[in-house]
Amino acid sequence: MSRLVVVHPDADVLAQAAAARLLTRVLDVQSVRRPVHVVLTGGTVGIKTLAAAAVSPLVRAVDWTGVHLWWGDERFVPSGHADRNETQAREALVDALVASAGLPEANVHPMPGPDVAASPEESAAAYAEQLAAFAPEGAEVPVPAFDVLLLGMGPDGHVASLFPGHEALQAGGTAVGVHGSPKPPPERVSLTFDAITAAREVWVVAAGAEKAERAAAALAGQPVSEVPAAGATGTEQTLWLLDTAAADAP
Numbered sequence: 001m002s003r004l005v006v007v008h009p010d011a012d013v014l015a016q017a018a019a020a021r022l023l024t025r026v027l028d029v030q031s032v033r034r035p036v037h038v039v040l041t042g043g044t045v046g047i048k049t050l051a052a053a054a055v056s057p058l059v060r061a062v063d064w065t066g067v068h069l070w071w072g073d074e075r076f077v078p079s080g081h082a083d084r085n086e087t088q089a090r091e092a093l094v095d096a097l098v099a100s101a102g103l104p105e106a107n108v109h110p111m112p113g114p115d116v117a118a119s120p121e122e123s124a125a126a127y128a129e130q131l132a133a134f135a136p137e138g139a140e141v142p143v144p145a146f147d148v149l150l151l152g153m154g155p156d157g158h159v160a161s162l163f164p165g166h167e168a169l170q171a172g173g174t175a176v177g178v179h180g181s182p183k184p185p186p187e188r189v190s191l192t193f194d195a196i197t198a199a200r201e202v203w204v205v206a207a208g209a210e211k212a213e214r215a216a217a218a219l220a221g222q223p224v225s226e227v228p229a230a231g232a233t234g235t236e237q238t239l240w241l242l243d244t245a246a247a248d249a250p
């Protein structure tokens with residue numbers, strides 16, 4: 001597994017570059033296999049990246065009929081709620097792909113909210129079932145072979161909804177219900193580390209000085225219990241896309 005750290009001048013350039021890289025990655029994968037599985041993230045740069053992808057000319061080069069979109073985590077609030085990572089991703093990119101680029105709605109896999117599932121655990125179980133349905137035969141971890149798994153990183157070093165010191169860090173299976181998240185809302189659903197580390201490529205996107213200390217700690221290999229981002233690795237590549245502020249550890 002190779003690890004690469006790429007630093008961009010600011011959050012806007014980072015989002016533009018991440019979007020170009022993401023679309024190019026989908027195109028490259030499409031030339032050798034189908035379907036392509038991409039895991040989206042919430043968070044500031046994550047959503048900015050999707051918005052940049054939406055206006056890139058490269059978006060028209062992708063055959064969206066052969067792409068599946070998943071989420072790394074979700075806030076356990078109802079469908080359409082502004083706090084949902086799904087809602088923000090749909091507004092930034094996904095709705096336009098479904099409306100006019102051929103992305104089948106059936107290929108969009110949001111994590112169920114309380115309007116669909118009775119609890120974060122029920123949502124996680126339903127999501128794990130969907131993931132397993134798309135896993136390659138005989139896969140060690142029953143998830144699709146994610147071609148790119150995007151993750152934002154919080155100032156505390158959390159990725160997806162896996163927070164420092166939280167019991168969800170040790171969860172088995174592929175998706176977990178999260179209670180008592182230190183960042184609101186308190187109830188969430190997240191992929192587990194087993195699911196994340198089964199991805200071919202994991203990309204961590206982070207911008208801003210408030211992320212610098214934790215980014216440096218993760219890259220230095222601090223314990224995952226303290227800096228969850230340290231455990232976000234892909235089987236083929238781990239890519240950190242930072243802006244100069246996030247790369248500039250004190």
Ligand SMILES: O=C1O[C@H](COP(=O)(O)O)[C@@H](O)[C@H](O)[C@H]1O
Nearest residue numbers: 041042043044045152153154160
């Ligand atoms: O709550 C969340 O936060 C992280 C990071 O967000 P940011 O705004 O600090 O970039 C995000 O990656 C995660 O998906 C989300 O649910």
